Amino acid sequence: MVKSKSNRRLAAGVLALALACSFAGPAAAGTAANVDAQRIINADREPGNWLAHGRTYDEQRFSPLRQVNDQNVDQLGVAWTYKLDIDRGVEATPIVVDGVMYTTGPWSIVYALDARNGKLLWKYDPKVKPEVLGQGCCDTVNRGVAVWKGRVYVGTFDGRLVALNASTGKEVWSVDTIIDHKKSYTVTGAPRIVKGKVLIGNGGAEFGVRGYLTAYDAETGKEAWRFYTVPGDPAQPPESRAMEMALKTWYGNNWVKWGGGGTVWDSMSYDSELNQLYVGVGNGSPWNHKFRSEGKGDNLFLSSIVSINPDTGEYNWHYQTTPADKWDYTATQHMILADIKLKGVERKVLMQAPKNGFFYVLDRKTGELLSADKYVPANWATHVDMATGRPVLTKEGDYLDGDGTKLVSPSFLGGHNWHPMSFNPKTGLVYIPAQESVAGLEPQKEPLFIPNKSVVNLGLEVPDLPEDPKIEAAIRDMWKGRLLAWDPAQQKAVWSKEFKSAWNGGTLSTAGNLLFQGTADGRVIAYAADTGKELWIRKVNSGVMAAPITYTVHGEQYVAFMVGWGGAFTHITGPMSLSAQVKPESSVVVFKLDGKGRIPPAKPVLREIPATPALTATEEQLKGVRTMFNGLCGSCHGLNAVSGGVVPDLRYLSKEKHENFKGILSGARLNRGMPNFSNILKPADMELLHQYVIKRTNDLRQAVQAN
Known part of the structure; x- marks a missing residue:
């Protein structure tokens, strides 16, 4: 027992020093990434770490750090940079634990870096075979890792879930998450870990797969449960009560051949008090509702937010944002949990801005719809009927009515895609990396292809975009990016910023009244979170899609950006994405106050138009x-x-x-x-x-x- 004041002060000082040292720099061997549920739940007690994908289970992407703030952010300079191996799309959110940064690059390569200086501690390459590249819609991207009790977990593009030793990067176990290798399944999302279970979904709806989410024991890799998001063969017994319910909303059996879709390729969040896991579900396969389900039924659980018991994988409730989705309006976009006041009453809510252009606020205990309003222009529906919770559809958006091509907004890229949004409890605002776009949609009369590996099959006519630079420029003008500071209680924008290009980066908000975002044209920017005033800007040589994070080491605050251009926007809509005018250079770029480092100069790309063989076609x-x-x-x-x-x-x-x-x-x-x-x-x-x-x-x- 400490009896004197001086001894108590000495003991307190020793304890403070011990705590400071334990979180000051890279952990000693055997103690790296020592994260468990309580540490994530109590993340605000150690705000210098970034322990989970959204920092906390509620995925708010808000940091209590304020050393860097709206008064001194203009003093940020480069602390360090690290060049990734492959220059393609970078979408990861880094994890930082006790001075070590764990992140991923293209092809699911994992990096462990000293968070003070960017020194490589170890690297893990899962050796994904290049031939699987064509089996994914949107490049060999990866959205990051999860950490748990000394291990790092990554989902690989070819469908494996791998556990690594956090100290050495050595593989501990690996499991194959794919149920059918004859289909084009891929994994690009970041795993989440809840109650000792690693959760991972998959992608591939455009290629004809059936969606599901699987939980694995974090210690052994043994499968704990699997939740299918769409029903299987109706000739077979449903796998669960949820699938029995969903089956009643599908018609015919064509979806068995087409896969059905409903992939869980990104967003999840978790409420530890309610013990509810929230999962965002993707679009149908094919998009054409007539091919998929005879044009009938809501097709659960496509484009839905689903609450699941993480212990058992059993269904709790769902809310379908886009019944019978035929526009690729996934509900896989970022979901944020928060307690906010609505009409004078504090409610526990879940908030999402999915692709369809409406911002949803749900009661996260019951799934009750509390509000839904447009955050970007959307002509497929006039509004959401609060009595039924269903969108009220328009003739302009119904391209299946046989009335020719329809110009629909938002496009398949959505009013908001995978790029994470953030919520600042001090301002009460959600910061959405939104975008405005349109797409001409027309159904095929007959299927063009049967489901085939590496062949996208939507059930729609291919866009016949004229080969005219003036028309391409006009379309580019219709596709723009927008940063929205959205008041979820009032369902309105408080301030916004417009960008020439869509596909701008995710956001981070902090207690220093700051909002950070990267852009498609290769900049990183800090705004005043309350007013939107631009406070700081730097060029980083390549487009930024991922959301930044902030952390501390030795009491010094850092702001980190994953830099690298790519993804669906650059692949599919080349004529539009060229407006960004940046080259794919992938790296980690980290800033701190009075940083003296520098960003390496961009590599010039000099190309001559080659000579070609004779043109003989008419x-x-x-x-x-x-x-x-x-x-x-x-x-x-x-x-x-x-x-x-x-x-x-x-x-x-x-x-x-x-x-x-x-x-x-x-x-x-x-x-x-x-x-x-x-x-x-x-x-x-x-x-x-x-x-x-x-x-x-x-x-x-x-x-x-x-x-």
Whole structure:
């Protein structure tokens, strides 16, 4: 027992020093990533760490740190940078525990870095085979890791869940999460860990898969439970009470062939007091509701928020944001838990801004809809009926009515995509990386392809975007980014910022009255969280999509950005994403007050338009093959063969690749991620595709010469 005041002061000082040392720098071997449930639940007691994907289980992405604040943020300088191995899309949220940063880059590579200086402590490469690249819609991205009791957990692009020793990076166990390897399943989302169970979903709805979420024992990797999000073969008994309920909302049995969709590819949050796990569910497969379910039924649990018991995987409740979804309006977007006052009464709520353009506030205990209002322009529905909880649909949005192509907003990229939003309890505002866009939708009369690995199958006609730079520029003007400071109690924007390009980064808010965000055009910016005043800006050489984090080491606050351009926007909508005018350079860039480091200069890309073989196809043939190209190749190489700058631009093919064009389409570059299309394309079709690429190269040359 400490008896004297001096001894008590000495003991307190020793204790404070011990605590400071324990959280000051990289942990000693054997104690790295020593995180459990109580530590995450009590995260505000150690705000210098970033222990979970959204910092806390409620996924608010709010930091109590205030050393960097609205009065001194203009003094931020570079603390350190770390170059990632591969220059493709970077979407990870780093985890920082006791001075060590754990993060991921493209191809699911895991990095452990000294959070003070960026020194590499270890690296784990899961050796994903390149041939699986074509099985994902949106590049080989990865949204990060989870940590738990000395281990680091990562989902790999080819569908594995891997546990690593947090001190060494050595593999402890690995499990295959995929139920059917004949389908194009991928994993890009960050695992979450709740009550000793590692939770992971998957992607692949556009390729014809059935969605589900699986829980694995964090210690052993043994499967604990699996929650399917759409029903399986109606000739077989439903796997659960939830699937028995869902089956009543599907018609026919075509969805069995088409997969059904409903993939859980990103968002989750958890309320430890209510013991409810909240899961966001994705779109249908195919998008065309008539192909999928005879045009009938709500198709649960597509585009839904579902509450699950994390102990058993049993269903609690659900709310479907887009019944019978036919627009790719996933509800996989970030979900935030908070306690806010609504009409003078404090409510425990769940908040989401999914793709469909409406901001939802739900009672997170029961799933009751409390409010829903548009946060971006949306013409597919006029409003949400508060009596029924259902959207009131419009004729403009119903492209299945046989009335031709419909220009629908938001587009398939959504009013908000995967980029995380944040909530600041001090301002009461949610900061949404929103975007405005439109898409021309028209159904196929008959399915173009049967479900096939690496072939996107939506049940829609391929967009016939005119090959006219002026029209492309006009469409770009219709697609813009917007940062919204949204009041969820009043359902209105308090302030907003507009960007020329969509696909800007996730947000971080802090107790220092700051809001941080990266942009598609290669900047990182700090705003005053209350007013939106721009306070600080730096260029970082490449587009920023991921959300930043902040942490402390040795009492010094850092702000970290994962930098790297890519994803669905650059792949599919090349003509639009070029407005960002940035190159894919992937790195970790970290700032601190009075930092003296520097960002390495951008690498220039100098390309000459190559000579091409003779163009022999007729104008009529080329018009028809454009649709074929956009359907098969446009989802990676860009519509009309205009790349967004990450996947190779086919207009710059070398002489050697022109000579081997059919071979490349037949699998010659399978080891580089190029799919084999020989099972669905005839040699004559391959030659027409080659002719189209030659034509687009000639178009580019003429445009350059004209300028």
